[in-house]
Amino acid sequence: MPRQIKESLTVSPYLLWFMIHGTQTGIAMLNFQSRNIKGAQQDSWLSLLLVGLSLHAVVWIIYAIMKHADGGDILHLHRQLFGKWLGGALNLLLYGYMLLFIVYQIRSYMxxxxxxxxxxxxxxxxxxxxxxxxxxxxxxxxRVITGICFFCVVIPTLLLVSIYFPIQYAHWTNLLPLLNHTPREYAQSAFHSLNLFYGVEFLLLLYPFIKHQEKSRKWAHIAVAHSTVLYLIVAIVTLAFFNVQQLEHTIWPTLILSKVARLPFIDRFDYVYVFNWFVVILPPVCMAMWAGTRILRQATPLRSKPLVWFTCGMSFVIIAVLQGPKTIDKLDSVVTWAGLVLLYVYLPLLCLWVHIVQRYQNRRAAVEGG
Amino acid sequence: MKPDAPKTLRDILEQAAKSSDFRQFSPSAEDGRIRISYYSSLVDAEKINRYLIAEIQQHFDDIRRLADIQNCIPFDEAEITEDTSEVESKLVKGYVILQIAPEEPAFLIVNINHTERGHRQSNETENEFSVVGPKIGFVENIHVNVHLLRQQIAVTKLVIEEVSIGSLSNTKVMIAYLDGVTNPQHIETMKQRLGKIDFEVVFDTSILDQIISDHTNSPFPLFLSTERVDRVAYAITSGQVAVFADGSPYVFTGPSTFLDFFLSPEDYYLPWVIGSFFRIVRILSVIFSIFVTPVYVAVLTYHFEVIPENILEPLIMSRTHVPLPPVLEALFLEVTIELLREAGARLPTKIGQTLGIVGGIVIGQATVEAALTSSILLIIVALSALASFTTPIFKMANTIRLLRFPLILLAGLWGGMGIVAGFFLLLGHLLRLKSLGIPYLLPLFPLRTGNFGDSFVRRSYRYITNRNIYLRPLDSKRYTPSEDKEDIEHE
Known part of the structure; x- marks a missing residue:
């Protein structure tokens, strides 16, 4: 049976909605439109939708894996399956991924x-x-991180009202012709929208902290669906406001979109967006920092406070090193590949392996018992 | 003598006799059998003369034993004992000791303390005033305070437990709660924490509330202290625990949430539409008060692009001759306001009013004319000071006033990002806080929508019939709303 940690430290399952959705929405929301039109162009929203749907399968796989983790989270599972050294090495790789996640969010925002x-x-x-x-x-x-995730979902949601302004200038014909691309082009678009959805993998570490784990499954799916719907709205409004050629030359379409808003007491509404994005990147950064600290705590006898500072220091050093004009693009593709490998290659394989091992053990137990 | 050996009555009386206000005498001069000992500053001299001495002299010939004295004097709290362990603490509370023969170990101890002496008689709510509703506040006398509470909640379910705190003051501290409503967990935690306190003199309940608070390194008050009787009675009926201390006109209640500090009893006395409106105004004014000066600093230092053209012109006009950068300009004015407030709080009312005029009008006008600040900032700072005074609880109002200073600095260093970061540092802090183990940010986080009818707004009494679920009361129903009035009219 999956283990749970002390009940006073667990969080209600519905909060998983805010944790996962809050972690998924990040810096990529500012510029994904100009990337994922490479390929399917005005049909890129379909690729987005497909990726969103595939994420439900990933959530399903994560739950299928976690059901067999005796220690509660992926860190224990790695050791349980692969032994101390190989398991430890895999955990360290995961730590690298967390650092990459923090660096990607902060560096792009900077x-x-x-x-x-x-x-x-x-x-x-x-x-x-x-x-x-x-x-x-x-x-x-x-608990504090969860609270921050909650507020970091609620506050930016209020900004969604401001898409009223660009909709006034929308050319809905930009979305036509519908569905005139090849599967290869859709796949290309889908690849570029992948990093929007990264964040569900934190479920691998959050799992033991959730009260009533089986009930939480629903909320994880709601979180993913929420993200998908949100991205679809933004993508469709963007596609209707810009045409594809314009988008290709726009770096941060969401920010340009926000410039349309005109209010009597504030002139450049995009500033509100820019600072509001601090709110949007805070959950992924906090969550990754927390996850990184969890991983280090498993590997070392240290308490968590120095480890948080260590993770912070590591991120700071890496960000300070990453200079130069092409950094953002490189980071983007590294993160996209890393997440692709983790979510769509490693996790399914792990799921398969867990089930094979489980079946083998069950059979042996049955033989020994009988 | 060993330090832990029990003191004899003689030791105690000898120690006490070192004080000049300690008196020992015999009521009959010729026969020194009966000895009376007490602190003259603590007892009611009139009662001693009129009842105690008079009665003893009248029945003098009949008195053979201590019990004879006990029977003839008209005092309830009198007991014959040989136990000297509590004599010392009782003696300093205004008890009188009667001995019938110096060699006899038993003695009579009678409570004749003067309860009212030195206490103010007026019990108007001075600091938490309300236009509508009762104006009775607590005073320094704990018996009066408990009496006031019992008048409001007249059921036997109201339980009051007593503890004594303070190694030098032996202060009477009382814990009040509604039996069968208040969650026993809160009562236990409160009793446990109060029981653990080792302190010298308890001057006020606010000392206790700091000692037992869940987080000592926080500017936020984690227990709500108030001088209003109605406020405490309402808190107790909602399932909170109240703590009284002798000598303190403030009573604190807990567990409290952040929102509790922004509710005023008047919200409940005015019609719900108006009550809700003022409540929203109060909550918005807090947000305004904390953030408006930092936003001014951030915008004028880094992001002047966001100012619309028609506002930009008067802003530039008023700032042309100001030599200071916005952050120093704002800090200067904010500190000035703090000075005015602090000086005004220490001065007698009449001089305080003069100071308000001198400070508010003369200094304000002069700073603008001397081009030390812009007149727009003056308006902003004055408004934000005004907004911070709308908070009904003084301790929280102070916290709100403090919060803007780090935010102004953050805004000066990092502009808009500094404000956002400051807001989230604040939120992160508030999320950590707990009051008696209950999250401070309830009902916002963890989200409890069940009692939104009485949180940011106050709905009509028909709809707020239940107690706050997050206080986990044993009985959540307050009352049943009366029948629909329209139906009555139709009949």
Whole structure:
């Protein structure tokens, strides 16, 4: 039976909705439109939808794996299946992925901040603020992170109202002709929309912290569906507002879209978006930092506080090293590949392996018992 | 003598006799048999003369034993004992000791303390005033306070338990709760925490509430302390625990949530539409008060692009001659307001009013004319100060005033991002806090929509018939709403 940790530390299953959805929405939401039109062009929303649906399968696979984890999370499972050394190495790889996740979110956001708000401020100064905020939240424990995820979903949702402004100028004919692309082109678009959905993998570590684990399955699916619907709305509004050629030359379509808004007391509405994106990237950064700390705690005898600082320091150093104009694109493709391998290759294989091992053990137990 | 050996009555009386207000005498001069000992500053001298001494002298010839004295004097709290362990603490509370013969170990101890002496008589709510509703507040006397509470909640379910805290003050501390409603877990936690306290003199309940609070390193008050009787009575009926201490006009209740500090009893006395409106105004004004100055600093330092053209012009006009950067300008004005408030709080009312005029009008006008600040910032800072005073609970109002300073600094360093980060640091802090183990941000997080009828708004009494579920009361039903009035009219 899957193990659960002390009940006072667990969170209600419905909060999984905010945790997963909050972690999925991140920096990629600012620029995914100009990437995923490569291939399916005005039909890219269909690829988005398909990726969203495939994520439900990933959630299903994660639950199928976690059912067999005696220690409750993926870290124990790795050791249980592959022994101390190989399991430890896999956990370390996972730690690398968490670091990559933090760095990707913060570094990409810093680029936006740099261009929009602080062209002269050194980047490490901006990065420091984000990391320190995250450290303060993560040292509060999972309950605080969950709370932050909740507010970081509720507050940006209010901004959704502002798509009213671009819709006034929408050319719905931009979406036509419908479905005139080859499967290969759809696949290409789908590949570029993958990183929008990364965040469900944290379920692998969150699992033992959830009350009534079986009931939580519903909320994980709701979270993924919520993300899919949200991205579809943004994608369709963007496609209706820009034409494909325009989009190809726009780096952050969501921000350009927000510029349309005109209010009597605020002139450049995009600034609200830029700073609001701090709210959007906070859950993924906090969640990845928490997950990284969990992984290190398994491997070392240290307490969690120094490990949070260690993870923070590592991220800071990596971000400080990553300079140069092509960094964002490279990071983007590295993250996309890493997530693709983790979610669509490794997890299905792991699921298969877990079930084979389980069946073998059951048979042996049956033989020994009989 | 060993330090832990029990003191004899003689030791105690000798120790006490070092004080000049300690008196020992015999009521009859010729025969020194009966000795009376007490602190003259603590007892009611009139009662001693009129009843105690007079009665003893009248029955003098009949008195053979201590019991004879006990029978003839008209005091309830009198007992004959040989136990000297509690004599010392009783003596300093205004008890009188009567001995019939110096060599006899038994003695009579009578409570004749003067309860009202030195206490103010007026019990108007001075700091938590309300236009509508009762104006009775607590005073420094715990018996009066408990009496006031019992008048409001007149059922035997109201249980009041007593503990004594303070190694030097021996202060009477009382815990009040509604039996069968308040969750026993809260009562137990409160009793346990109060029982563990080792402190010298308890001057006020706010000392206790700091000692037992769940997080000591937080600017936020985790228990709600109030001087209003109606507020405490309402908290107790909602399933909270109230703590009284002798000598303190403030009573604190817990577990409290962040939102509790922004509710005013008037919300319940005014019609629900108006009550709700003022409640929303109060909550918005807190947000305004914390964030408006930092936003000014951030926008003027880094993001002037967001200011619309028609506002930009007057803003530039008022700031042309200001030599300071916005962050220093804002800090200067905020500190000035803090000075005015702090000075005003320490001065007598009449001088305080003068100070308000001098500070508010003269200094304000002069700083703008001297071009130390822009007039727009002056308006903003004055408004935000005004907004911070709408918070009904003084302790929370102080916290709100403090919060803007780190936010102004963050805004000065990181602009809009600093404000957002500051907001989330604040949120992260609030999410950590707990009051008696109950999350502080309830009912927002963890989300409990069941009692939204009485949180950000107050709905009509027909709909708020239940107690807050997050306090986990044993009985959640408050009352049954009366029949629909329209039906009555149709009949």
């Amino acid at each position: 680029e936006v901040i740099h261009i929009w708000a602080f062209p002269t401020t050194p980047l490490w100064f901006v990065c420091l603020l984000i990391l320190l905020t995250a450290v303060y939240i993560v040292t509060g424990g999972l």
